[in-house]
Structures are given as structure tokens and as C-alpha cells.
Amino acid sequence: xxxxxxxxxxxxxxxxxxxxxxxxxxxxxxxxxxxxxxxxxxxxxxxxxxxxxxxxxxxxxxxxxxxxxxxxxxxxxxxxxxxxxxxxxxxxxxxxxxxxxxxxxxxxxxxxxxxxxxxxxxxxxxxxxxxxxxxxxxxxxxxxxxxxxxxxxxxxxxxxxxxxxxxxxxxxxxxxxxxxxxxxxxxxxxxxxxxxxxxxxxxxxxxxxxxxxxxxxxxxxxxxxxxxxxxxxxxxxxxxxxxxxxxxxxxxxxxxxxxxxxxxxxxxxxxxxxxxxxxxxxxxxxxxxxxxxxxxxxxxxxxxxxxxxxxxxxxxxxxxxxxxxxxx
Amino acid sequence: xxxxxxxxxxxxxxxxxxxxxxxxxxxxxxxxxxxxxxxxxxxxxxxxxxxxxxxxxxxxxxxxxxxxxxxxxxxxxxxxxxxxxxxxxxxxxxxxxxxxxxxxxxxxxxxxxxxxxxxxxxxxxxxxxxxxxxxxxxxxxxxxxxxxxxxxxxxxxxxxxxxxxxxxxxxxxxxxxxxxxxxxxxxxxxxxxxxxxxxxxxxxxxxxxxxxxxxxxxxxxxxxxxxxxxxxxxxxxxxxxxxxxxxxxxxxxxxxxxxxxxxxxxxxxxxxxxxxxxxxxxxxxxxxxxxxxxxxxxxxxxxxxxxxxxxxxxxxxxxxxxxxxxxx
DNA sequence: GTGAAAGCGCTAACAG
DNA sequence: CTGTTAGCGCTTTCAC
Numbered sequence: 208x209x210x211x212x213x214x215x216x217x218x219x220x221x222x223x224x225x226x227x228x229x230x231x232x233x234x235x236x237x238x239x240x241x242x243x244x245x246x247x248x249x250x251x252x253x254x255x256x257x258x259x260x261x262x263x264x265x266x267x268x269x270x271x272x273x274x275x276x277x278x279x280x281x282x283x284x285x286x287x288x289x290x291x292x293x294x295x296x297x298x299x300x301x302x303x304x305x306x307x308x309x310x311x312x313x314x315x316x317x318x319x320x321x322x323x324x325x326x327x328x329x330x331x332x333x334x335x336x337x338x339x340x341x342x343x344x345x346x347x348x349x350x351x352x353x354x355x356x357x358x359x360x361x362x363x364x365x366x367x368x369x370x371x372x373x374x375x376x377x378x379x380x381x382x383x384x385x386x387x388x389x390x391x392x393x394x395x396x397x398x399x400x401x402x403x404x405x406x407x408x409x410x411x412x413x414x415x416x417x418x419x420x421x422x423x424x425x426x427x428x429x430x431x432x433x434x435x436x437x438x439x440x441x442x443x444x445x446x447x448x449x450x451x452x453x454x455x456x457x458x459x460x461x462x463x464x465x466x467x468x469x470x471x472x473x474x475x476x477x478x479x480x481x482x483x484x485x486x487x488x489x490x491x492x493x494x495x496x497x498x499x500x501x502x503x504x505x506x507x508x509x510x511x512x513x514x515x516x517x518x519x520x521x522x523x524x525x526x527x528x529x530x531x532x533x534x535x
Numbered sequence: 536x537x538x539x540x541x542x543x544x545x546x547x548x549x550x551x552x553x554x555x556x557x558x559x560x561x562x563x564x565x566x567x568x569x570x571x572x573x574x575x576x577x578x579x580x581x582x583x584x585x586x587x588x589x590x591x592x593x594x595x596x597x598x599x600x601x602x603x604x605x606x607x608x609x610x611x612x613x614x615x616x617x618x619x620x621x622x623x624x625x626x627x628x629x630x631x632x633x634x635x636x637x638x639x640x641x642x643x644x645x646x647x648x649x650x651x652x653x654x655x656x657x658x659x660x661x662x663x664x665x666x667x668x669x670x671x672x673x674x675x676x677x678x679x680x681x682x683x684x685x686x687x688x689x690x691x692x693x694x695x696x697x698x699x700x701x702x703x704x705x706x707x708x709x710x711x712x713x714x715x716x717x718x719x720x721x722x723x724x725x726x727x728x729x730x731x732x733x734x735x736x737x738x739x740x741x742x743x744x745x746x747x748x749x750x751x752x753x754x755x756x757x758x759x760x761x762x763x764x765x766x767x768x769x770x771x772x773x774x775x776x777x778x779x780x781x782x783x784x785x786x787x788x789x790x791x792x793x794x795x796x797x798x799x800x801x802x803x804x805x806x807x808x809x810x811x812x813x814x815x816x817x818x819x820x821x822x823x824x825x826x827x828x829x830x831x832x833x834x835x836x837x838x839x840x841x842x843x844x845x846x847x848x849x850x851x852x853x854x855x856x857x858x859x860x861x862x863x
Numbered sequence: 864g865t866g867a868a869a870g871c872g873c874t875a876a877c878a879g
Numbered sequence: 880c881t882g883t884t885a886g887c888g889c890t891t892t893c894a895c
Contacts, residue, residue, distance in 0.1 A: 208888070218866050223890055231864060248674070250650040254582050254591070255888035258871050263582070268633070270618065283813075286614030290598065293635045302652065305596070305631045307621045322578040323872090324630065346576065429812050455813070462818040484757050485611070485783070490790040490818050536872070546882050551874055559880055583872035586887050651888090 211249055215240050226251055257323075265302035266511060267325035268292055271310040271334055273428055282427060282455045283483045284498075288331050288353065291504025299508060313339045317348045327351070327511045332427075335395055344520065351511040353503065355397035356522050363520035365506045367527040369398050372496040373405025375529040376450050376478045379494070381413055383476060383535065385448035390422045391436065391460060392452025399452045402480065406450055420444065425456060432456055437463045447475055448535065454479035454486045454495055461491075461534065476535035492532035499525050539577055543568050554579055593630035594839060595653035596620055599638040599662055601756060610755055610783045611811040612826075616659050616681065619832025627836060641667045645676045655679070655839045660755075663723055672848065679839040681831065683725035684850050691848035693834045695855040697726050700824040701733025703857040704778050704806045707822070709741055711804060711863065713776035718750045719764065719788060720780025727780045730808065734778055748772065753784060760784055765791045775803055776863065782807035782814045782823055789819075789862065804863035820860035827853050 212222045217236065225232045225240040244250075257263045268289060289305070296303050304325050308315045313336040319325040327349030330340070337357060344350050344361035351363045380388050390406050392399040403422070410417050421444075425435045436456070440446075440463050451457035457479030461471045471477050471491060479486060479495035486493040506523050514520055540547045545564065553560045553568040572578070585591045596617060617633070624631050632653050636643050641664040647653040655677030658668070665685060672678050672689035679691045708716050718734050720727040731750070738745045749772075753763045764784070768774075768791050779785035785807030789799045799805050799819060807814060807823035814821040834851050842848055 219888090220867080220890080221865060224865085227890085233864065236864085248645075248649055250646060252586075252651040252888050254586050254651050255871090256890075258580075258582050258586055258873090258887090259889045259891085261871065265632075270621070283611050283614065286611065286617070289614070289617070289633070290635070293598070293633055297635055303633045304593075305617070305621055305633045307618070307625055317576075318578060321576055323580040323582050429816065433816055455816075458813070458818070459816045462816045462820065465818050485786070488757065488761055488783075488787045488790045490786070490793050492790065547872090548874075548883080549881060552881085555874085561880065564880085580872050583887090584874075586871090586889090587873045587875085589887065 208249070208251070211240060211243050211247060214243050223251075263323060263326045264300060265304050265325050266296065266508075267304045267306060267316065267319035267328040269316050269328060269330045270305065270307050271313065271330070271332065272307055273310055273426075282429065282453060283485055284453060284455070284481045284500075285331060287483060287500045288503060291500050292329055292507055293504075294501075295504040295508040299512065301508075301512075310334050310336070314343065316350075317343050317346065320348050327515045329353070329507050329511055332396070332398070337397065349511060349514040351507050351514065351520075353507060355401045356524070357397055360522075361520070363510050363514060363522055365503065365510055365523045365525070366398065367498050367503075367525045369401035369527075370405040370408070372480060372527040373402030373450065374409045375405070375527070376402075376480070376496050377406040377409035378412070379529055379531075380448040380450065380476055380478060380535060381409060381415065383448070385476060387418070387421060387444075387446045388448040388450055389439075389444065389446045390450045390452075391425045391439075391456050393424050393426055394422070395424075396427075396452075402450075402452060421446070425452070427453060427455070429455060429459070433459050433463075436460050437466075440464060440467055443467075449475060449477040451477065451479050454481045454483045454489075454493055457493055457495065457534070458489055461489075472533065472535050478529075478535045482530050486530075487532065489534075491534045494532045494535040495530050497528050497530050536577070536579070539568060539571050539575060542571050542575075551579075591651060591654045592628060593632050593653050594624060594836075595632045595634060595644065595647040595656040597644050597656060597658045598633065598635050599641065599658070599660065600635055601638055601754075610757065610781060611813055612781060612783070612809045612828075613659060615811055615828045616831060619828050620657055620835055621832075622829075623832040623836040627840065629836070629840075638662050638664070642671065644678075645671050645674065648676050655843045657681070657835050657839055660724070660726075665725065677839060677842040679835050679842065679848075681835060683729045684852070685725055688850075689848070691838050691842060691850055693831060693838055693851045693853070694726065695826050695831075695853045697729035697855075698733040698736070700808060700855040701730030701778065702737045703733070703855070704730075704808070704824050705734040705737035706740070707857055707859075708776040708778065708804055708806060708863060709737055709743065711776070713804060715746070715749060715772075715774045716776040716778055717767075717772065717774045718778045718780075719753045719767075719784050721752050721754055722750070723752075724755075724780075730778075730780060749774070753780070755781060755783070757783060757787070761787050761791075764788050765794075768792060768795055771795075777803060777805045779805065779807050782809045782811045782817075782821055784808075785821055785823065785862070786817055789817075800861065800863050806857075806863045810858050814858075815860065817862075819862045822860045822863040823858050825856050825858050
């Protein structure tokens with residue numbers, strides 16, 4: 208900045224003003240300074256600017272991982288969310304700092320804020336950490352979580368109508384004539400729990416009882432999920448339809464069924480959840496419950512910026528619908 | 536920091552030293568200061584630290600997008616890479632700043648470095664931007680690209696043996712008795728071009744001619760790819776095998792073939808590329824060429840840190856192999 | 864319309 | 880082993 212100032216024959220203060228569009232700078236000098244800066248490949252140092260201004264135009268995006276299987280997240284839903292959040296952030300002039308955090312050490316998400324690297328955090332999935340998340344929010348860490356809305360909740364939540372989603376999926380299968388609908392997903396996760404409620408509701412509505420053996424606790428991580436799902440189907444349960452808690456699980460289930468010689472949807476109908484971009488290209492194309500991923504990014508970001516700006520954490524719910532394709 | 540110092544009855548300098556593990560601080564005071572800091576939820580402000588130290592423990596990870604279809608990247612290969620790079624970075628004490636950049640404005644990747652937000656950049660895929668990338672590297676922007684190695688190249692490249700990969704895939708199909716092997720991928724991309732060389736090599740080796748009509752220029756973006764692939768197969772080309780430039784393309788091809796009543800691998804054998812985590816769970820499980828994604832992250836990061844540390848850009852090549860599953 | 868000067872939170876000589 | 884001090888690159892009062 209000193210260099211630019213010297214060449215332009217002005218002070219650093221003027222350069223600063225010119226570059227940040229301060230009104231009290233003549234159009235002429237502004238232009239000249241801009242040109243000089245460009246020719247020097249000079250850009251204002253954001254770190255110093257942030258330090259001086261005491262704020263911080265970046266937010267943290269946390270990807271949790273299970274410490275046991277320290278594998279890269281492989282659910283395409285995450286990437287889509289990441290992309291969508293990244294876009295929304297860019298549009299609002301923010302940077303995105305991505306960090307991988309051990310799901311059992313969720314408190315670490317605060318460190319990004321405490322250390323001034325980010326002014327808030329977006330977390331995809333509540334995992335099993337409802338209490339810790341509450342603690343963080345109470346401590347004043349701006350925090351928005353994609354997931355299900357729970358009772359005593361200090362953090363803001365953006366999510367889709369999970370119960371409705373589960374209901375739509377199950378009802379569709381039941382209407383199609385399914386008699387034994389398995390539910391694949393980890394009920395300890397708030398989102399999944401809500402979807403399961405919807406699943407139960409659909410059954411209740413037609414007076415159908417739900418057997419315990421139809422609910423299978425399957426984790427989201429691809430590796431573990433595959434084992435669990437194959438194990439379940441290998442026992443040849445009497446099942447003619449499947450409600451999966453994510454598209455990834457649905458795809459694994461379909462593959463697993465195929466290996467046993469069962470066809471989808473003829474022998475077993477399967478509906479997924481998320482409507483990941485790839486779901487339409489799967490074989491067979493996945494019938495699934497949509498999560499509006501692009502809008503999700505926008506809402507997550509705007510909820511977070513509101514909190515950072517001093518507003519109250521406000522939950523937002525996105526509409527959901529069943530996308531009919533061929534797997535059910 | 537002032538507060539911590541006051542409570543501990545020492546100066547800010549001592550707090551700084553204690554917290555950064557300076558050897559000249561007695562174990563006792565160190566411990567005491569740590570405890571006080573913790574009780575205050577105090578963490579060193581990284582921005583200020585970076586400013587003072589004149590360095591910057593963060594690197595930029597760029598996700599390019601085609602400006603025409605401003606859609607979130609949907610290739611699972613990207614997320615895997617992102618996760619793998621994030622892990623490698625965490626292990627070496629670096630942060631990761633993710634930004635979405637218009638593929639036609641690749642120069643923007645420099646801004647993260649120019650503005651001091653990052654000390655280097657990792658880019659997945661060379662896209663069509665070889666020249667711009669060279670310009671950036673020449674300008675001194677530490678830059679490592681995942682992709683194919685080209686002739687006059689100022690930036691460092693980490694990639695797998697693309698030509699060998701293409702060769703292995705094609706040879707396998709040919710050995711299986713395929714007579715007309717289609718190649719799906721955008722030849723303008725260096726990586727894909729190299730794989731195509733391998734594909735040609737395999738054909739040459741068995742004295743088989745390659746027909747022009749067998750090569751189909753298909754972009755990586757899921758939406759566009761789907762259209763292109765469906766369009767290609769809809770014309771019912773005489774094809775009994777497919778070499779795809781990514782697993783995503785392979786999956787789309789399989790789906791597309793299925794819709795036309797063709798079975799994989801019975802009627803048409805398909806081999807993918809990447810070995811994304813999900814490939815094994817596809818229906819049918821994908822035969823594919825492995826890219827060692829976890830190691831890729833480690834190598835990308837270590838190559839970049841070497842450049843940042845003043846070293847010469849050094850290309851690295853990762854071994855490749857064919858993973859036999861059921862699609863071919 | 865522009866400049867001088869102070870200070871954001873931190874670290875690293877240098878001095879003791 | 881610890882404290883004093885200067886300064887990283889920037890913005891912003893206050894003064895002219």
C-alpha cells in the first residue's frame with residue numbers, strides 16, 4: 208500500500224479510501240490509484256483489514272467425521288450442501304473456512320470463532336450432539352445447524368419438513384401395496400427420528416402395525432452402512448419395500464438387494480431421501496424425498512448472518528415433496 | 536490476552552510464549568496460564584498472529600464451476616478430494632479456505648493469495664485453463680493442480696498415471712472380447728486426453744482400429760453429461776463396451792443403457808474411472824480405474840507446502856490400477 | 864479532498 | 880525465566 212501511495216503521490220490513507228470506495232475521494236485520483244494497484248497486483252491484505260475493523264468476513268463450515276472410521280465423508284449430500292453454502296456465501300461477500308471435526312469433539316467448532324478465524328459456524332447434521340450444540344450457542348457462538356428442530360434448542364436450525372418427508376415416502380409405498388416396509392436409518396439422529404415419526408404416522412393412518420424388526424439402525428457413513436445393510440438383507444427378512452434415510456443408503460440397499468437376486472422395484476420398492484443430483488441417474492432412477500439443497504444454502508447463510516448481526520436465532524423450515532421416479 | 540496476563544500476574548509476552556509452547560517458560564507458569572486461558576475461553580487470535588508473523592497457515596481450495604450452468608459440483612470425486620485434502624491440511628496444521636470460481640475466470644484464484652488470505656492454492660482439475668495456470672505460477676502464486684502432466688508447465692501437478700489407467704481399462708474390455716469400445720469424456724481436458732492415449736495404445740497393441748464415432752465428447756458436469764450420453768446411446772451405436780472418464784459418467788451411461796433395455800455387463804460392459812467410495816455400492820458394482828484419493832490429498836498438500844517453503848514445483852505421479860468388479 | 868497518527872492483537876528481538 | 884518495545888498492514892478519527 209505504501210508503494211501504491213508513493214507512486215500515486217498520495218498518502219496511504221488516501222489509497223485505502225480510494226480502494227474501498229470512500230465517497231470523499233475524487234473520481235480522478237480513485238481511478239489512478241486503482242490502476243496503479245492493478246499494475247502492481249496489489250490487493251488489500253484481508254487479514255490486516257479484518258484485524259483493524261474488528262470483524263471478519265468468513266464463516267466456518269464444519270464437516271464432522273466419526274473418529275472410529277476417519278474416512279472422508281462420502282455422502283454426496285454433503286458436497287451438494289457445501290457447494291450450495293459456498294455459493295450463498297460468495298453472493299454475500301463472505302469466505303468459507305472448511306474444517307473437519309471429530310464428531311465426538313464437536314466443541315471444537317467453537318475454536319474457529321474463539322480464535323477469530325470465523326464469525327460463525329454452519330454445521331451440517333446434528334449428529335448425536337444436541338447438548339454440546341446447545342452449550343456452544345449459549346456461550347454465544349453464532350451457530351446454525353442443518354437438521355431437525357428439537358424442543359429445547361439454543362441454536363438455530365434450518366431443515367426440511369422431516370416428518371412430512373418420512374410420511375410421504377411411507378404412504379407412497381403403502382399405497383403401492385407394500386406390506387412390509389423396512390426403515391433404514393439411525394434413529395438417534397434428530398432428522399432421522401422425525402422421518403421415522405412420519406413413517407409411523409403413515410402406517411397408523413391405514414391401520415397397519417409396524418414391526419420392530421422393520422427398523423434397522425444404519426449409520427450414514429458409507430462403509431459402515433454397507434456392512435449393516437448387507438447383513439440385514441442377508442437374513443432374508445420379509446420385506447417388500449424400503450424407506451431409506453438418505454439416497455446413499457437407498458442406493459446401497461438397492462445394490463445389496465440386487466446381489467441377492469431381488470429386483471427393484473418389482474420385488475422390493477425403495478425410496479431414498481435428499482434427492483441428490485445423482486439420484487436421477489441411478490439405476491433405477493431413485494424415487495426420493497427432495498431436500499431443496501440450493502435454497503438450503505441460502506437459508507443457512509442468511510440465518511447465520513442474522514445471528515452474527517445481533518439477531519435472535521430463528522429456525523427455518525423448507526418445504527419437502529416426494530419425487531416419483533422408478534425405484535418405487 | 537491482556538486479561539489472561541493480568542490474572543496470571545505476568546506480561547502479555549509471557550502469555551504469548553506460554554501458549555505457543557516456548558521452551559523458556561517454566562512448566563508451572565505455563566500450566567497456570569493455560570488454565571486461566573481455558574477458563575476464559577481465550578484462544579490466540581489467528582488473524583493477528585498471522586499478521587505479525589507475516590505468514591499464513593491457510594491454503595485455498597478452489598472448486599471451479601462452468602459459468603453457464605452455475606450448479607453445485609456434483610461429482611463425488613470432488614468431495615472425496617476435498618475431504619482428503621482437508622485431512623492432510625489438518626494434519627499439517629493448516630486451514631482450508633474453499634472458494635468457488637468461474638472456470639473461465641481462473642485468474643481469480645490468485646486473489647486469495649494476493650490478498651493474503653491463503654499462502655497457496657490447490658486446484659482440482661486443469662479444465663481448459665492450462666495457459667492461465669501457467670501465467671499464475673509464473674507470477675509466483677504457489678499453485679498445485681490435480682491433473683495430467685503437460686509439456687511446458689510452470690505449475691506443479693499431482694496426478695495418477697492417466698495414460699496407464701486408460702490403457703488398463705481398454706485392454707481389459709478388449710480382452711473380455713469387446714469389439715466396439717466407446718470412449719466417454721472431454722478430450723480437451725489434459726487428464727482425459729492422456730487416458731484416451733492409453734485407450735488408443737491398447738487398441739493398437741491388439742491391432743484394432745479405433746473408429747471416430749466411438750469417441751464422444753462428454754463434459755464432467757452431471758446435467759450436461761446426462762443429456763449428451765443419452766443422446767449418444769439413443770442413436771443405438773454399435774457398441775459393446777464403454778470406457779468412461781469418471782465413475783459418474785459410467786453410472787450415467789449404465790443408467791442410460793438400462794433405459795434402452797441393455798444390460799450391464801451382459802450386453803455392454805462399462806468401466807469407470809476414479810473409484811469413488813460409492814463405486815462399490817453401485818448397481819452393478821463398478822469396475823473402475825483407481826485414483827488413490829487419500830494419498831492424493833497428502834501429496835497435493837505436501838507438494839504445495841514445499842513450494843510455499845521456497846522449493847521448486849515438483850510433479851508427482853500416483854500409481855494406478857484396475858479394480859475389477861461387476862460392470863465389466 | 865487529503866494527511867498524520869493511533870491502534871486492532873499479536874510475537875520476537877533485546878535487555879535484564 | 881520474564882518484561883519492554885516495536886511493528887506486521889490496515890482503517891479511521893481528527894485536523895486542515
